[in-house]
Amino acid sequence: MGSIKADSVAKQIIAFSLLNRGDERFSVGWLYLIATPIGNLDDLSLRAKDSLIACDLIACEDTRVTAKLLAYFGIKVPTTSYREENERRKASELADRIERGEKIGLVSDAGFPAISDPGFRLVRECRRRNLPVVPVPGPNAAITALAVSGMPTDKFLYLGFLPSKSGGRCKAFNKWKDFSGSLVIYESKYRVAKALADMENIFGPNRNICIAREITKIHETFYVGKISDLKSSFAEKSGKGEFVLIVGPEGYVL
Ligand code: SAM
Numbered sequence: 001m002g003s004i005k006a007d008s009v010a011k012q013i014i015a016f017s018l019l020n021r022g023d024e025r026f027s028v029g030w031l032y033l034i035a036t037p038i039g040n041l042d043d044l045s046l047r048a049k050d051s052l053i054a055c056d057l058i059a060c061e062d063t064r065v066t067a068k069l070l071a072y073f074g075i076k077v078p079t080t081s082y083r084e085e086n087e088r089r090k091a092s093e094l095a096d097r098i099e100r101g102e103k104i105g106l107v108s109d110a111g112f113p114a115i116s117d118p119g120f121r122l123v124r125e126c127r128r129r130n131l132p133v134v135p136v137p138g139p140n141a142a143i144t145a146l147a148v149s150g151m152p153t154d155k156f157l158y159l160g161f162l163p164s165k166s167g168g169r170c171k172a173f174n175k176w177k178d179f180s181g182s183l184v185i186y187e188s189k190y191r192v193a194k195a196l197a198d199m200e201n202i203f204g205p206n207r208n209i210c211i212a213r214e215i216t217k218i219h220e221t222f223y224v225g226k227i228s229d230l231k232s233s234f235a236e237k238s239g240k241g242e243f244v245l246i247v248g249p250e251g252y253v254l
Contacts, residue, residue, distance in 0.1 A: 029102040031126050035112045035138030039216035041072050043139050049073055051136045055105035059094055061118050065109045083118055091121040098131050112140045116160045116186055141215055142184045145244035149210035150224050150254055155181030166198055173202040183247040192243050196231045208248040214241040
């Protein structure tokens, strides 16, 4: 159970958003969609911390990962697993609990839940039942990488994870190679080098890109430049960690 302070802050927020919609049902609970750090635990916002404390139950992608976050901040709230494998069943169960008046928090292992992570089904279930969804924004790898990449930020396309095989990846690159903004891609450490090779084939060697590695962590590195240059320098370095790839549009000069 959460503190009185966090609870009253949350109630003010929800009352405000419900009133804004002309909705006067204050007796239901709500879903908090809470963004958590993508590396540096100190990136958890004060409001995210208060919201976690205020929850009756926190639904986590991996309860062991979230247990570490909660322990770091001294938060003692019950958790339950909400992951890809049980999402369909759990979405309905959690929405039932919200309907009965509980405050359910949803977190993923890192970043914004529902963005290339479990969460969409629960949010949709809440919307279908007209239950409040309260966003608690915070870290997200895609937006953070884009903002610091030096590639255009006025227009971008979030592609998330591409197919793991070269054929599927190349098909996606071919489809979007003429997009007039930046492309934002999540890639696993096992496939970054292969994705760069495919990019060079489809986009050509001179396309400007940014490889954002281990954002907010000890080995945070941003490689920025032409695909051909980065491909060779990157191949010599360790491919360990988590990566976001930002591809600038054709003809973009850094
Ligand atoms: N929901 C998360 C978000 O809001 O960013 C994304 C989760 S997705 C399962 C995990 C992928 O996000 C990683 O494979 C990597 O591509 C990217 N990512 C997450 N944390 C990162 C970090 N600290 N540095 C670079 N990329 C990261």
